[in-house]
Amino acid sequence: MADFYDADSENGDHIADPSEDALIMLLEDLDADGNTFVTINPADDSGWYASVSLLDDGGYEVERADPDHHQHDLTTSTDLAAIAKDLTIWLAARDYPGRPTTRS
Secondary structure: OOOOHHHHHOOOOEEEEEHHHHHHHHHOOOOOEEOOOEEEOOOOOOEEEEEEEOOOOOOOOEEEHHHHHHHHEEEEEEOHHHHHHHHHHHOOOOOOOOOOOOOO
């Protein structure tokens, strides 16, 4: 399977091309004791990225950016399943070398 993007947590957990369920697992493992964020970056040198950070109140800050398409979103949520689902959909819409794009 191709490696399109990588998810890495602050504590060193790494998953290549994580599924929605794998993203939920990474997010469930976040804690205030040194594992406060997960980053998702393309496997190539594309400029887009996403991150999820644990907030002091127990919620999560979700940042998604794709400079090539003039996108930058910053939201907060407490629903890990919704965060993982939204990220999975967003990640599927990114451009990947060797994969046909859906953009016209």
